Every structure is written in C-alpha cells, then in structure tokens.
Amino acid sequence: MAQSYEARLMRVLNYVYANLDGDLSLDTLADVAALSRFHFHRVFTGMTGETVAAFTRRVRLFRASAALLQTRDPVDRIACYCGYVNVRSFMRAFQSAYGVTPDAIRNRGVPQPALQLNEHGDYEMYDVKIETREDIHLAVMPHRGAYMEIGEVFEAVMTILMTRGLGPQLGQMIGVYLDDPAAVPESDLRSFAGAQILGDPEITAPLETMEITGGRFAVLTYKGHYSGLAKAYAYLFGEWLPESGEVPRDSPPFEVYLNRPQDTLVDDLITLIYAPLK
Incomplete structure (x- = not known):
C-alpha cells in the first residue's frame, strides 16, 4: 500500500x-x-x-x-x-x-554529493482505528498562534456556553487545526477551539458555528501530555496512512479530548486525533 x-x-x-x-x-x-x-x-x-x-x-x-x-x-x-x-x-x-x-x-571544481530523501527513523506505535461518524455541529472560537496556547480559548468557549445555560447540550470538546506546525510559522497557525453542540440552540457572538462533515475517519488514540502529540501526528501521517493505502479527505484534522487537564493527571490525558478519509 x-x-x-x-x-x-x-x-x-x-x-x-x-x-x-x-x-x-x-x-x-x-x-x-x-x-x-x-x-x-x-x-x-x-x-x-x-x-x-x-x-x-x-x-x-x-x-x-x-x-x-x-x-x-x-x-x-x-x-x-x-x-x-x-x-x-x-x-x-x-x-x-x-x-x-x-x-x-x-x-x-569538486561536485557535491547527489541528493537523497532523508530517512525518518523509527516511529512510536499508536492504536489507530477507522470510524464512521455523522456530521458534527460545533460552537467555536478562532485561535491564531501556537497550538499549545489554545487552552485559553477553550476556557473562554466553555465559560460562555455554561453561562448561557447550554451545559446539557454540550458533547465532546473538539479542536480543529488547519495548519501543520512544521510548515507554517508559529505566529500564523490557525485553529478553532470548541465543543460539540447537541440539538439546535442559537449560537451568537463571540462564538461561531462550525460543521465537521461526517464520513470515514482514521482515529488515533494518544495518551499523555499534549506536547507529545506531534509524534502521534507523525506516526499517523508518515507511517499508518501510507501503509493503510487510505487517502485523506480535503478536510483538516481535529482532536477530541476525552478528559481535561483541570481534573486529570497529565499522563492520563486522552486525545483522539481524527484524520478524515475518502
């Protein structure tokens, strides 16, 4: 493959x-x-x-x-x-x-060595499964800059949703990441912090609505501090995806957070990385 x-x-x-x-x-x-x-x-x-x-x-x-x-x-x-x-x-x-x-x-007058692609070395292994999901409706706020600093935006989103009484209609916490940090300067990275919205409540500023189109997804399970997510992405896109023969859809990856650093030890944080597939 x-x-x-x-x-x-x-x-x-x-x-x-x-x-x-x-x-x-x-x-x-x-x-x-x-x-x-x-x-x-x-x-x-x-x-x-x-x-x-x-x-x-x-x-x-x-x-x-x-x-x-x-x-x-x-x-x-x-x-x-x-x-x-x-x-x-x-x-x-x-x-x-x-x-x-x-x-x-x-x-x-001495020729330089011919170019070759570098070797990526060995990857740490992660569990990856293919999952089918329906459309996901989100309430989000945009973030620009280092992905590790998006936590403040998540806090703002959750505070606004809770003060508006939307707690019972909240689903998963989700971050959508438009750029690869290895390709875009840190200050220009674009992302959205948000939460899945169940039902059809009115979403107004400063929140925005966003929809993730449903379909097939490769889902990698990562456990640990968020700083280690880069290695998980490298495995998913550099090892698992080519070996699987699957082709990604033209839609950005997103992360689903199954627990929160506010009440979870960093080593026990669980993040699901979703890569949309054709």
Missing part, C-alpha cells in the same frame, strides 16, 4: 526538479501529489523526515552547485533559474548550506 504514496512523493520530487524557478507552494505540490492540502505536508514530512521547505531548498542549492561547475553562467543568473529572485538571499543560503561561497565551489 505504501507504494502508492511513494509514487505520489516521486511525482513531487520530479516536479520540484523540473520547476525550480516556478510555483513550489504547498497547494501546488499537494495537487501534484493528489493529496489534500490539509494533509500533504504532514505526509511528506512523516515519510521523508524533512519539511517541504527544507527539501526544495536542498534541491535548489544542489542544482546551483552543479550549474557552477557545469556552466560559466554568472552567479545571479544561476540564482534566478534555481528559484532565487534575490541574489543576496541565494548567497546567504548557499554559504549556510555549503560553508563556502558559490565562487569557492566553482574554483574548487
């Missing part, structure tokens, strides 16, 4: 090599891989051991190092067709990667 994912990543690799001066955005590469934009980066990083940005940077700099030896093109022209619009940025990136300037590589 992992072969289909290997083929997807090889398409990305070949596309990057052929389009170094083109659009290498995550959305474009997700389309090349035929994977959801919400999940592509997690799959790529989980399977290769490096981020898309690190991979494209390596390819660009390797292509530049080869061009320095194989052509007499000026450095600024090489920088341009390797995807760098600013020669100063190229010079800084090149020297950071190789420890010497482009001119030194050209004068030395």
Whole structure:
C-alpha cells in the first residue's frame, strides 16, 4: 500500500526538479501529489523526515552547485533559474548550506554529493482505528498562534456556553487545526477551539458555528501530555496512512479530548486525533 504514496512523493520530487524557478507552494505540490492540502505536508514530512521547505531548498542549492561547475553562467543568473529572485538571499543560503561561497565551489571544481530523501527513523506505535461518524455541529472560537496556547480559548468557549445555560447540550470538546506546525510559522497557525453542540440552540457572538462533515475517519488514540502529540501526528501521517493505502479527505484534522487537564493527571490525558478519509 505504501507504494502508492511513494509514487505520489516521486511525482513531487520530479516536479520540484523540473520547476525550480516556478510555483513550489504547498497547494501546488499537494495537487501534484493528489493529496489534500490539509494533509500533504504532514505526509511528506512523516515519510521523508524533512519539511517541504527544507527539501526544495536542498534541491535548489544542489542544482546551483552543479550549474557552477557545469556552466560559466554568472552567479545571479544561476540564482534566478534555481528559484532565487534575490541574489543576496541565494548567497546567504548557499554559504549556510555549503560553508563556502558559490565562487569557492566553482574554483574548487569538486561536485557535491547527489541528493537523497532523508530517512525518518523509527516511529512510536499508536492504536489507530477507522470510524464512521455523522456530521458534527460545533460552537467555536478562532485561535491564531501556537497550538499549545489554545487552552485559553477553550476556557473562554466553555465559560460562555455554561453561562448561557447550554451545559446539557454540550458533547465532546473538539479542536480543529488547519495548519501543520512544521510548515507554517508559529505566529500564523490557525485553529478553532470548541465543543460539540447537541440539538439546535442559537449560537451568537463571540462564538461561531462550525460543521465537521461526517464520513470515514482514521482515529488515533494518544495518551499523555499534549506536547507529545506531534509524534502521534507523525506516526499517523508518515507511517499508518501510507501503509493503510487510505487517502485523506480535503478536510483538516481535529482532536477530541476525552478528559481535561483541570481534573486529570497529565499522563492520563486522552486525545483522539481524527484524520478524515475518502
């Protein structure tokens, strides 16, 4: 089953090599891989051991190092067709990667080693099951910034819901996470903290309504402090998903919290990570 994912990543690799001066955005590469934009980066990083940005940077700099030896093109022209619009940025990136300037590589005349995808190493194992759920109706508030700081937003959501007398109509506590922390700066991470709403009560500001479309989901059970969730995501998208042959839907992952740090020891916290499947 992992072969289909290997083929997807090889398409990305070949596309990057052929389009170094083109659009290498995550959305474009997700389309090349035929994977959801919400999940592509997690799959790529989980399977290769490096981020898309690190991979494209390596390819660009390797292509530049080869061009320095194989052509007499000026450095600024090489920088341009390797995807760098600013020669100063190229010079800084090149020297950071190789420890010497482009001119030194050209004068030395020694080819650099061929590029290979990194190995991700061994994963910790987690229990993953496939589950079918109906649509989930949520009352949420948005959060921008580090995911580990979303707790304050959950507190606000729960306080508002309880003061409005909606306690009897609350279901599971749910967090929806739109971005991969390995691909987006921490300050720009987008997420929503909320609670499942049973019935049809009126939801007004500052709360918003959100609906998670039902269907099939891969559900990973994680136990422990929230700081360890990154490893669980890496296993789910880098190991379990490719081996299963399942394909993620174009919908973000979300977390269901079965207990709360306010009344639970951190080692006993249980989080379910849901990855929507086709």
